[in-house]
Amino acid sequence: MPDLLPPTRWALGGARNTGYGERFADLIAQGEDVVGEGRLADALVGRGARILDAGSGMGRIGGYLHACGHRVTAAEPDATLVAQSRRTYPGLTVVPHEILALTPEALTGAGVPTEYDLVVCVGNVLAFLAEGTEVAVLERLGSLLAPGGRILAGFHLRGGPATARSYPPDEFAADVTAAGLRVDHRFGGYDLRPVDDQYAVWVLARG
Numbered sequence: 001m002p003d004l005l006p007p008t009r010w011a012l013g014g015a016r017n018t019g020y021g022e023r024f025a026d027l028i029a030q031g032e033d034v035v036g037e038g039r040l041a042d043a044l045v046g047r048g049a050r051i052l053d054a055g056s057g058m059g060r061i062g063g064y065l066h067a068c069g070h071r072v073t074a075a076e077p078d079a080t081l082v083a084q085s086r087r088t089y090p091g092l093t094v095v096p097h098e099i100l101a102l103t104p105e106a107l108t109g110a111g112v113p114t115e116y117d118l119v120v121c122v123g124n125v126l127a128f129l130a131e132g133t134e135v136a137v138l139e140r141l142g143s144l145l146a147p148g149g150r151i152l153a154g155f156h157l158r159g160g161p162a163t164a165r166s167y168p169p170d171e172f173a174a175d176v177t178a179a180g181l182r183v184d185h186r187f188g189g190y191d192l193r194p195v196d197d198q199y200a201v202w203v204l205a206r207g
Protein backbone atom coordinates (compact mmCIF):
# COMPACT_ATOMS: atom_id res chain seq x y z
CA MET A 1 0.00 0.00 0.00
CA PRO A 2 2.64 2.66 0.86
CA ASP A 3 4.14 2.46 -2.65
CA LEU A 4 0.79 3.51 -4.13
CA LEU A 5 0.48 6.57 -1.94
CA PRO A 6 1.26 10.01 -3.36
CA PRO A 7 4.50 11.63 -2.12
CA THR A 8 4.14 13.85 0.90
CA ARG A 9 5.17 17.49 0.80
CA TRP A 10 7.86 16.43 3.25
CA ALA A 11 9.26 13.90 0.77
CA LEU A 12 8.96 16.34 -2.12
CA GLY A 13 10.91 18.90 -0.06
CA GLY A 14 13.86 16.50 -0.10
CA ALA A 15 17.15 18.06 0.95
CA ARG A 16 15.36 21.29 1.88
CA ASN A 17 13.96 19.47 4.93
CA THR A 18 17.10 17.65 6.05
CA GLY A 19 18.04 20.32 8.61
CA TYR A 20 15.13 19.34 10.87
CA GLY A 21 16.71 16.25 12.43
CA GLU A 22 20.09 17.91 13.00
CA ARG A 23 18.48 21.03 14.40
CA PHE A 24 16.61 19.10 17.07
CA ALA A 25 19.65 16.96 17.85
CA ASP A 26 21.62 20.19 18.44
CA LEU A 27 18.88 21.73 20.58
CA ILE A 28 18.69 18.60 22.73
CA ALA A 29 22.49 18.55 23.07
CA GLN A 30 22.32 22.17 24.27
CA GLY A 31 19.70 21.25 26.88
CA GLU A 32 16.93 23.26 25.22
CA ASP A 33 13.27 22.55 25.92
CA VAL A 34 11.92 20.70 22.86
CA VAL A 35 8.97 18.87 24.42
CA GLY A 36 6.27 21.49 25.00
CA GLU A 37 3.88 19.55 22.79
CA GLY A 38 4.60 16.46 24.88
CA ARG A 39 3.73 18.16 28.15
CA LEU A 40 0.30 19.13 26.82
CA ALA A 41 -0.20 15.64 25.38
CA ASP A 42 0.65 14.11 28.76
CA ALA A 43 -1.95 16.34 30.44
CA LEU A 44 -4.67 15.10 28.06
CA VAL A 45 -4.48 11.44 29.08
CA GLY A 46 -4.47 9.18 32.11
CA ARG A 47 -1.33 7.37 33.20
CA GLY A 48 -0.06 4.57 30.99
CA ALA A 49 -2.13 5.70 28.00
CA ARG A 50 -1.93 4.35 24.47
CA ILE A 51 -0.51 7.18 22.36
CA LEU A 52 0.18 7.30 18.63
CA ASP A 53 2.75 9.88 17.54
CA ALA A 54 1.74 10.23 13.89
CA GLY A 55 4.58 11.63 11.80
CA SER A 56 6.99 11.30 14.72
CA GLY A 57 10.10 12.59 12.94
CA MET A 58 13.28 12.19 14.99
CA GLY A 59 11.17 11.08 17.95
CA ARG A 60 11.40 14.02 20.35
CA ILE A 61 7.71 13.93 21.40
CA GLY A 62 7.16 10.18 21.26
CA GLY A 63 10.40 9.71 23.19
CA TYR A 64 9.25 12.13 25.88
CA LEU A 65 5.83 10.48 26.20
CA HIS A 66 7.45 7.05 26.36
CA ALA A 67 9.65 8.32 29.19
CA CYS A 68 6.46 9.52 30.95
CA GLY A 69 5.33 5.89 31.06
CA HIS A 70 2.85 5.85 28.18
CA ARG A 71 2.60 3.05 25.63
CA VAL A 72 3.71 5.00 22.58
CA THR A 73 3.68 3.98 18.96
CA ALA A 74 5.64 6.34 16.71
CA ALA A 75 4.81 6.25 13.00
CA GLU A 76 7.28 7.84 10.59
CA PRO A 77 7.86 7.14 6.89
CA ASP A 78 11.17 9.01 6.42
CA ALA A 79 13.86 6.32 6.73
CA THR A 80 16.57 8.76 7.84
CA LEU A 81 14.36 10.05 10.65
CA VAL A 82 13.35 6.51 11.64
CA ALA A 83 17.04 5.68 12.04
CA GLN A 84 17.71 8.88 14.03
CA SER A 85 14.69 8.20 16.25
CA ARG A 86 15.79 4.64 16.99
CA ARG A 87 19.33 5.82 17.83
CA THR A 88 18.15 8.68 20.03
CA TYR A 89 15.22 6.97 21.78
CA PRO A 90 15.96 3.22 21.75
CA GLY A 91 12.92 2.43 23.93
CA LEU A 92 10.45 4.08 21.53
CA THR A 93 8.66 1.76 19.12
CA VAL A 94 8.75 3.20 15.60
CA VAL A 95 6.68 1.75 12.78
CA PRO A 96 8.12 2.95 9.46
CA HIS A 97 4.77 3.73 7.91
CA GLU A 98 2.98 6.77 6.75
CA ILE A 99 -0.37 7.61 8.31
CA LEU A 100 -2.51 6.35 5.43
CA ALA A 101 -0.80 2.97 5.75
CA LEU A 102 -1.71 2.62 9.45
CA THR A 103 -4.37 -0.03 8.91
CA PRO A 104 -5.44 -2.35 11.73
CA GLU A 105 -3.62 -5.13 9.88
CA ALA A 106 -0.38 -3.15 9.67
CA LEU A 107 -0.55 -2.15 13.33
CA THR A 108 -1.37 -5.68 14.46
CA GLY A 109 1.48 -6.96 12.31
CA ALA A 110 3.82 -4.50 14.02
CA GLY A 111 2.67 -5.70 17.45
CA VAL A 112 1.25 -2.33 18.50
CA PRO A 113 -2.27 -1.26 19.55
CA THR A 114 -4.92 -0.70 16.92
CA GLU A 115 -6.66 1.99 18.96
CA TYR A 116 -5.34 4.91 20.95
CA ASP A 117 -6.35 7.20 23.78
CA LEU A 118 -4.48 10.04 22.10
CA VAL A 119 -3.09 10.66 18.65
CA VAL A 120 -0.39 13.32 18.58
CA CYS A 121 0.16 14.90 15.17
CA VAL A 122 2.36 17.92 15.87
CA GLY A 123 5.24 19.83 14.36
CA ASN A 124 3.50 20.77 11.10
CA VAL A 125 2.87 17.14 10.05
CA LEU A 126 -0.59 18.08 8.75
CA ALA A 127 0.95 20.82 6.59
CA PHE A 128 3.38 18.30 5.08
CA LEU A 129 0.85 15.69 3.93
CA ALA A 130 0.58 14.72 0.28
CA GLU A 131 -1.60 17.15 -1.63
CA GLY A 132 -5.28 16.26 -1.43
CA THR A 133 -4.89 13.62 1.31
CA GLU A 134 -5.78 15.81 4.28
CA VAL A 135 -9.33 14.51 4.83
CA ALA A 136 -8.27 10.90 4.30
CA VAL A 137 -5.45 11.31 6.82
CA LEU A 138 -7.79 12.86 9.38
CA GLU A 139 -10.26 10.01 8.77
CA ARG A 140 -7.51 7.46 9.28
CA LEU A 141 -6.38 9.10 12.51
CA GLY A 142 -9.99 9.27 13.73
CA SER A 143 -10.47 5.58 12.97
CA LEU A 144 -7.59 4.78 15.33
CA LEU A 145 -9.16 6.51 18.35
CA ALA A 146 -10.38 4.44 21.27
CA PRO A 147 -13.77 5.48 22.71
CA GLY A 148 -13.24 8.93 24.22
CA GLY A 149 -9.89 9.28 22.45
CA ARG A 150 -8.62 12.59 21.13
CA ILE A 151 -6.22 14.03 18.60
CA LEU A 152 -3.71 16.77 19.46
CA ALA A 153 -2.55 18.56 16.31
CA GLY A 154 -0.57 21.68 15.63
CA PHE A 155 0.89 23.63 12.74
CA HIS A 156 2.09 27.08 11.77
CA LEU A 157 -0.36 29.53 10.26
CA ARG A 158 2.46 31.95 9.42
CA GLY A 159 6.20 31.59 9.18
CA GLY A 160 6.15 27.82 8.80
CA PRO A 161 8.64 25.75 6.80
CA ALA A 162 8.97 26.77 3.15
CA THR A 163 8.19 23.26 1.91
CA ALA A 164 4.94 22.99 3.88
CA ARG A 165 1.58 24.15 2.66
CA SER A 166 -0.39 27.00 4.15
CA TYR A 167 -3.38 25.47 5.97
CA PRO A 168 -5.91 28.19 6.85
CA PRO A 169 -7.91 27.45 10.02
CA ASP A 170 -11.28 27.58 8.23
CA GLU A 171 -10.13 25.04 5.66
CA PHE A 172 -8.71 22.80 8.37
CA ALA A 173 -11.95 23.00 10.38
CA ALA A 174 -13.94 22.04 7.27
CA ASP A 175 -11.60 19.08 6.65
CA VAL A 176 -12.03 18.00 10.28
CA THR A 177 -15.82 17.95 9.83
CA ALA A 178 -15.54 16.14 6.48
CA ALA A 179 -13.46 13.49 8.23
CA GLY A 180 -16.18 12.85 10.81
CA LEU A 181 -14.33 14.64 13.58
CA ARG A 182 -15.06 17.76 15.61
CA VAL A 183 -12.95 20.57 17.04
CA ASP A 184 -13.11 20.54 20.85
CA HIS A 185 -10.48 23.26 21.36
CA ARG A 186 -8.23 25.60 19.45
CA PHE A 187 -5.32 27.48 21.03
CA GLY A 188 -2.47 29.65 19.82
CA GLY A 189 0.22 27.41 21.31
CA TYR A 190 0.92 24.35 23.42
CA ASP A 191 0.90 26.56 26.51
CA LEU A 192 -2.81 27.16 25.76
CA ARG A 193 -2.34 30.81 24.84
CA PRO A 194 -5.36 32.41 23.13
CA VAL A 195 -6.03 31.81 19.45
CA ASP A 196 -3.78 33.89 17.20
CA ASP A 197 -2.81 34.06 13.53
CA GLN A 198 0.68 32.58 13.94
CA TYR A 199 0.14 29.01 15.12
CA ALA A 200 -2.82 26.70 15.67
CA VAL A 201 -3.11 23.94 18.24
CA TRP A 202 -6.20 21.76 17.99
CA VAL A 203 -7.83 19.15 20.18
CA LEU A 204 -10.11 16.98 18.06
CA ALA A 205 -12.50 14.16 18.84
CA ARG A 206 -14.90 11.97 16.91
CA GLY A 207 -17.86 14.02 15.75
Ligand SMILES: C[S@@+](CC[C@H](N)C(=O)[O-])C[C@H]1O[C@@H](n2cnc3c(N)ncnc32)[C@H](O)[C@@H]1O
Nearest residue numbers: 008010055056057078098099122123125128129
Ligand atom coordinates in the same frame (compact mmCIF):
# COMPACT_ATOMS: atom_id res chain seq x y z
C1 LIG B 1 8.74 18.90 10.66
S1 LIG B 1 8.67 17.15 10.78
C2 LIG B 1 7.95 17.01 12.41
C3 LIG B 1 8.20 15.68 13.04
C4 LIG B 1 7.70 15.53 14.47
N1 LIG B 1 6.25 15.43 14.53
C5 LIG B 1 8.16 16.63 15.36
O1 LIG B 1 7.34 17.47 15.74
O2 LIG B 1 9.36 16.68 15.69
C6 LIG B 1 7.29 16.75 9.72
C7 LIG B 1 7.06 15.23 9.64
O3 LIG B 1 5.83 14.96 8.98
C8 LIG B 1 5.98 13.68 8.45
N2 LIG B 1 4.87 13.38 7.53
C9 LIG B 1 4.41 14.13 6.50
N3 LIG B 1 3.38 13.49 5.90
C10 LIG B 1 3.19 12.33 6.58
C11 LIG B 1 2.28 11.24 6.45
N4 LIG B 1 1.37 11.20 5.49
N5 LIG B 1 2.39 10.21 7.33
C12 LIG B 1 3.32 10.25 8.32
N6 LIG B 1 4.21 11.24 8.48
C13 LIG B 1 4.14 12.27 7.62
C14 LIG B 1 7.36 13.73 7.80
O4 LIG B 1 7.83 12.45 7.46
C15 LIG B 1 8.14 14.45 8.89
O5 LIG B 1 8.73 13.55 9.78
